[in-house]
Ligand SMILES: O=C(O)CCC(=O)C(=O)O
């Protein structure tokens with residue numbers, strides 16, 4: 001059954017980008033953002049400081065990369081024995097570990113991962129400059145821009161949660177976040193409907209929060225409590241932001257890390273081919289995952305436990321949590337479709 005579309009809260013971030021904003025307007029935005037992250041975990045953000053022209057350029061570089069031959073793309077191939085999110089994963093190389101009740105075989109997903117070039121612990125994998133001159137420079141610029149957008153979001157979350165704009169910011173930096181260019185190739189509608197294949201299996205993100213841009217070929221769905229899977233489409237001028245497991249855990253489950261997947265689009269225009277053998281149109285998306293500094297100790301935030309609320313989680317670090325989580329994502333036995 002095709003899911004219906006859901007409407008998500010829209011937060012105007014401009015008070016956090018303008019130097020002339022008042023403390024009242026910042027607090028109001030911060031409270032609205034935190035409330036949205038508490039109730040739905042997914043929210044649209046407008047006026048966040050990235051131009052449409054830069055986004056168009058990002059999608060255009062992604063399309064240029066995926067138009068290369070497999071041989072050319074392979075220069076940046078994710079090494080089969082690596083657990084780092086770097087390089088290009090061909091179809092079937094990455095799989096979301098099965099979730100109870102949500103398992104789908106044969107997840108289809110092309111991904112190209114990048115981090116910060118100065119992150120020596122997680123080195124980038126670049127193809128030769130001659131293959132796509134200018135690509136590497138663009139990615140560095142765009143990666144920095146994503147961080148520039150994450151800073152006001154961190155400030156807003158921190159102010160809304162703790163009445164302190166700096167607190168969460170101190171736990172994050174530009175060094176360990178991850179940017180990904182994703183390409184979901186055309187796939188048979190009936191095979192997805194029957195459960196034989198899916199595009200990106202149901203999961204929660206494992207970061208503090210994610211920024212996500214998607215093209216017009218819908219497919220993203222979120223699981224809305226009590227309602228089931230609902231489609232979430234791109235809104236021009238807005239980025240989609242969602243809370244990941246880390247901020248959820250950190251806030252003692254006050255903010256929610258919502259289950260989501262990439263499945264079938266609800267819109268006829270997003271398909272091609274004959275009625276009986278309809279195929280989805282190829283889809284592109286760009287997530288940027290904001291993670292805490294790997295060695296900082298994360299303790300449930302003050303005010304979110306006590307007075308009748310249990311402290312549900314022990315102090316830990318992102319690197320400890322991360323190691324358990326990545327097992328099973330990269331497959332050595334990737335099968336082509
Ligand atoms: O491609 C999308 O729209 C969603 C991607 C996603 O959920 C992820 O990479 O974690």
Ligand SMILES: [Fe+2]
Pocket residue numbers: 203204205260
């Ligand atoms: Fe995700």
